[in-house]
Amino acid sequence: MAKTVEILSNLRDVTKIVFAQKRDYEYDYAQTQMLSEIAEVYKKLIRERNVLGYHSLSGNPARFNQIQRIMFNLIKSDPLGAYVELERILREERIALDKARDKMSAAQNKRYIQIMEYVLGLLNETKLISVSSPFLAGYRVGERDLYRRIFNPAIKPDFMFTKLMAAYPNDGVELDNYSVDDTEVTIFQLSDNVQYLYHIMPPEFKLDEEKYELLDLARNIMAEHKPKKDEFVDPERMRSVFYNVGSDLLEDLANYRNIRLRAKELDSLTKILVRYTVGFGLVEVLLSDEKIQDVSINSPMGQIPIFVVHADFDDCRTNIIPTNTEAESWASKLRMVSGRPLDEANPLLDTELELPGASTRVSAITRPLDPSGIAFSFRRHRDRPWTLPLYIKNKMVNPLAAGLISFLVDGTRTLLVAGTRSSGKSSFLSSILVEIMRRYRIITIEDTLELPTNSMRRLGFNIQPMKVASALSVGSSEMSAADGIRSTLRLGDSSLIVGEVRSSEAVALYEAMRVGAAANVVAGTIHGDSPYGVFDRVVNDIGVPKTSFKATDIIIIAAPIKSADGMHKMRRVTQITEVRKQWSDDPLIEGGFCDLFKYDAKRDELMPTDDLITGESEVLKLIAGNIVDFAGNWDAVWENIQLRGKCKKRQVEMSEQYDDPELLEAEFTILCNDMMHLISERIKTKSGVLDTKKIFFEWEQWLTHHLKKKKQIR
Numbered sequence: 001m002a003k004t005v006e007i008l009s010n011l012r013d014v015t016k017i018v019f020a021q022k023r024d025y026e027y028d029y030a031q032t033q034m035l036s037e038i039a040e041v042y043k044k045l046i047r048e049r050n051v052l053g054y055h056s057l058s059g060n061p062a063r064f065n066q067i068q069r070i071m072f073n074l075i076k077s078d079p080l081g082a083y084v085e086l087e088r089i090l091r092e093e094r095i096a097l098d099k100a101r102d103k104m105s106a107a108q109n110k111r112y113i114q115i116m117e118y119v120l121g122l123l124n125e126t127k128l129i130s131v132s133s134p135f136l137a138g139y140r141v142g143e144r145d146l147y148r149r150i151f152n153p154a155i156k157p158d159f160m161f162t163k164l165m166a167a168y169p170n171d172g173v174e175l176d177n178y179s180v181d182d183t184e185v186t187i188f189q190l191s192d193n194v195q196y197l198y199h200i201m202p203p204e205f206k207l208d209e210e211k212y213e214l215l216d217l218a219r220n221i222m223a224e225h226k227p228k229k230d231e232f233v234d235p236e237r238m239r240s241v242f243y244n245v246g247s248d249l250l251e252d253l254a255n256y257r258n259i260r261l262r263a264k265e266l267d268s269l270t271k272i273l274v275r276y277t278v279g280f281g282l283v284e285v286l287l288s289d290e291k292i293q294d295v296s297i298n299s300p301m302g303q304i305p306i307f308v309v310h311a312d313f314d315d316c317r318t319n320i321i322p323t324n325t326e327a328e329s330w331a332s333k334l335r336m337v338s339g340r341p342l343d344e345a346n347p348l349l350d351t352e353l354e355l356p357g358a359s360t361r362v363s364a365i366t367r368p369l370d371p372s373g374i375a376f377s378f379r380r381h382r383d384r385p386w387t388l389p390l391y392i393k394n395k396m397v398n399p400l401a402a403g404l405i406s407f408l409v410d411g412t413r414t415l416l417v418a419g420t421r422s423s424g425k426s427s428f429l430s431s432i433l434v435e436i437m438r439r440y441r442i443i444t445i446e447d448t449l450e451l452p453t454n455s456m457r458r459l460g461f462n463i464q465p466m467k468v469a470s471a472l473s474v475g476s477s478e479m480s481a482a483d484g485i486r487s488t489l490r491l492g493d494s495s496l497i498v499g500e501v502r503s504s505e506a507v508a509l510y511e512a513m514r515v516g517a518a519a520n521v522v523a524g525t526i527h528g529d530s531p532y533g534v535f536d537r538v539v540n541d542i543g544v545p546k547t548s549f550k551a552t553d554i555i556i557i558a559a560p561i562k563s564a565d566g567m568h569k570m571r572r573v574t575q576i577t578e579v580r581k582q583w584s585d586d587p588l589i590e591g592g593f594c595d596l597f598k599y600d601a602k603r604d605e606l607m608p609t610d611d612l613i614t615g616e617s618e619v620l621k622l623i624a625g626n627i628v629d630f631a632g633n634w635d636a637v638w639e640n641i642q643l644r645g646k647c648k649k650r651q652v653e654m655s656e657q658y659d660d661p662e663l664l665e666a667e668f669t670i671l672c673n674d675m676m677h678l679i680s681e682r683i684k685t686k687s688g689v690l691d692t693k694k695i696f697f698e699w700e701q702w703l704t705h706h707l708k709k710k711k712q713i714r
Contacts (some may be wrong), residue, residue, distance in 0.1 A: 001035075001147075002077035008039035009046075023212065025153040026163060034150070037126040038079045044122065045071050060108065063089075067112075071119060074141070080132055081141035083123050090116040154321055155205060157212050161326035162282045163302075164205055165319040169197060175313065180289045182268065187313055194567065198308050198316035202285045204272045210259055215273055218249050222277050235337065235354050239274055246273040280330055280355065282306075282320050287358040287380050294380065294422070299373035301327045309422070314569050327374050334364055342366055352449040359383070361448050385452040385459075386431040387669040389651045396424065396558075397573045399652075401597050401606045403645025404576065406673075407637075408554055409435040411623035412520050414513045416501070418528035419558035424571040425525040426450050426499065428558055432523055434666050435673065436495055438462065440520065446499030459666055464494075498524030506542045513551035531555045531577040531593045549587075552579045553619045554596075561601075573606060574599035578619040594618070613638075629690050639692040646696055647676050654707060663707075675702055 008014055017032050019025040027035075067089070075082040093112040100106035123129050128150065135146055149170045154163035172188030175196065179185065188197040207215075222245070247270040254261045261269070275284055286295050286308060294309035301324040305317050331349075335342055338351030347369035353360045361379040388402040397405070408415065409432060417432070419425045430452050436442060442463040444451050453465040498509055501524050513522045528534035534555050538544045557575035562568065576597040583590035596612040599605070611617060615634035623637075624630035630637050651672055655663035662668060679698045684690050 002073075005035060005039045005042055005076040005079075008036050009043040019153075024156040024163075026156065027151060027153050031151050031153075034126070034128040034131075038075065038128060041079075041119075041122045041126065042072075042075055045075070045119065063112065067115070078141060079123070079126075079128060080136065080139060080146060081143075083120065083129055084136060084139050085141060086116050086120050086123075090120065156323075157204060157207075157215070160204065160276055160281065161323045161329070163321040163323065164200075164202075164282070165305075165321070166201065166205060168199065172197060180285075183285050183288070185289060187310070187316070195307075196310070196313045196316040198310060198313075198318045200282075200285060200319065202282065203268055204276075207269075210257070211265075211269060214250055214253050214257070214259065215269060215276075217253055218246060218273050219277060221249060222246065222273070238278060239356070242274050242278050243270055246270045246277070278333075280333070280353075281326060282322075283330070283378060284355050284358075286318070286320075287355055287360055287378060290383070292380055295376075295378040297322055297327070297376040297378075299327075299370050299375045300324075301373060314567070324373065327376070330376065331364060331366070331374055334362060344368060350448045353378075357383070359452075359454075361450050379450075381450060381452065382427065382430075384455050385434050385666040386427045387434050387664060387666050388431050389648050389655070389664045389669055391428070391431060391573075392648055392652050393655070393664060394571070395604065396428070396571050398606050399645035399649035400608060400642065401573065401576060401645075402648045403641045403643070404596065404612075405432065405556075406435050406644040406648075407623070407641045408619070409521055410437070411620075413553040413619060413623070414551055415521070415523040415554045415556060416534060416552055417523070417525045417556045417558060418531075418534045419525075420527065420529055420560070423558040423560055425558055428556070428573070429497065429499075429523060429525050432521075433461075433497060434669055436461075436521060437673070437677065438670065441494040442497060443494045444497045444499065447502075448499070450499055451497065455666070459670060495521040496523075497521075500524065501526040501538075501542075503542060506538055506544050507548075510538075510544050510548040510551050513548075528555075528557075529559065530557060531575065531579070532588045535587055546585070550579060550581050554578055555593075561604075572599055572604075573597075576606070578617055580618055629684070636690065640690065643692040643696055644676070647672060647699060650700060650703065654703060658707060658711070672699075672703070675699060 004017060014032055014036055015029050017027040017035070070082050070085050070089075074085065090113060093109050093116065097106060097109040097113065100109055131150060132146055135149070139146065148167070152165055152167040155166045156163045168186070169188055169190060171191045173191075174186060175189050176187040177185070182203040184201040186199045186201075188199060190197055204215075222242070247266060250266060250269050250273065251261065254266075275281060283295060283297075283306075286292055286306070291311040292308050293311060296307040298304050298307070301322055304321070306320045306322060307315065307317050310316050331342055334349060334351060334353070337353060338349060340346070340349050340351060342349040342364055344367055347366050349362075349364045351362055353362050359381045361381065363377045363379075364374065366374045388397065388405065391397045392399055392402055415432065417425045417429050433442065433451065433456060438460050440462070442456075442461060444453055444463065444465045445468060446465070447468050449465060449467060451465070453463050456463050496509075501509055506526075509522075509524060526534055526537065528537050534552075535549060538549055538552075539546055555575075555577045556573060557577070559572060559574045561570045561572050561574075563570075575595060578594045578596060579587065580592050580594055583592035587593055594611050594617065595609045596617060597606040597608055600607045615621075615638065620637055624633070630640070651663060651669070655661060676695070676699055679702070680690060680695050683694050683698070687694070
């Protein structure tokens, strides 16, 4: 500190202090200003040394030397200590003045007091003294704990470009603490900020100096290899190759420097090395946390922390500050991964990214769209598909609504899941996919792969993903979304799922709906906050004819619901509406929309409407008209919907009873659905009717037996 203050006293307009070692310790503008103010006080005391008349203090050499030491030495190395010492001397001199027996002693005491008051006055005007004054009681010269509370550097090891504010906030209240792999995560509530702080301490910030040196050497060597575009075609294989090369390299360097590395240490260092060479650095650490939903990295780089959306704490800022070098590196990798441009002619890039432990959608923008540089948004997808039982547990839907959706899927209707950004549209669409029986083929069409097609393929689904050009891309070699949708009609009998309806591809989608609605499920997501909002967007904004819009059977509205204090956000399905066909111009005025479920805010639950309960749904009548057991029998339809809802509710209850969250996941949900269908078929064959009470009884028996058997195996 003494050296820093001395340097600052000879400079002007310093905005940042960086101590460069094996780690860079960077102090921001506010912290630099606090030290600059101390440097100004020191410089002023040096300049006014003669004006202050120190020669008049020579009557007490011990006191003279003490004040000299404080003002010209201690104030640089320990300004808080200097302040406390000067306060103590001032008190002593005032007491001495009261006891002075002659004019000469009194004059000497007054001169001391005058100088002390002058210096303390200078120090009192500084921010450092202002922020530390509540903690100075009992302070002892030489202590550094209080400085650690005030000065918190951003730390950046040599081999990294990202900075991290390692220290915990002084005024933070710890709300949660957990570990993700080797990374410690702590959530803090701050006294002066509505945002929570998501604080991480990854393993790369807890290494000793010799390991930092190893990583720095290895990174410089590996940086000589510039990955080519074809290497990014298979990111998993590329990482495997780089891991093996990096592990051998680190082992060789450690042996050369006589550093012993255990197998676990070598593995940890290699993962860090790969993360900062072909990977995405601390972004990967964030996305490895299953509770993280979104990561926002705003420009300008190096000044703003990364922000995240947390499943439990909503919007949080982090202790990570990315730099421009890191951002440019990420942009280059995204260009190679996606095969799409990101430049002034194409300032927006949308793609998907497979990272260790996370699948994510990435959007990047640059100049001129972002005048201050480059920015990123990472949306983390759940590792496994969402399911309706999971949404029942999270209160996004209730069991009866889930039963209706299951019935509509089996009834091969056309569905649009609508909502605002971050309302959970795509995730809810993936739960609808899980309801499609595995005996049917599914084709998905997306410009950025978000639906869990790989997971569903592993679960035994006959699913074919198709990737098309982004609606915002210019001059792309990829097939347009409209052509992609039309091509699916030539791929045979399939359910068609469109990731998001954005523009002209909606015309082709409605062609597919009109052709395929009677045979297979057609579903997609679209931005809209109400059924009429969906109609307005599809017809007036995108240009789909009104008569074609009637091919939509069901609109499901998802929305984020905020708490009264504005601090919390919950996702809910707020409306399930059918689109009737007997209207010509405006469905809102002419009764073209029929609500089947509406959200009740007081109950925080979807409630069935009278139209649903009394069987006035035309869509359900159409489904029933094609099924012998349901034709003309609304009670049978209603009982089947309730049966499906009861099965899903029981699945959630058993998950809670056995304390087994796996019972809500896709694998077990599919098994439960399959057994419900198989038991229904068996009872229908045996008795000639779909007896819902018998079906549920046998299904529940199977579930209980299966879970007991599973518990015994464990």
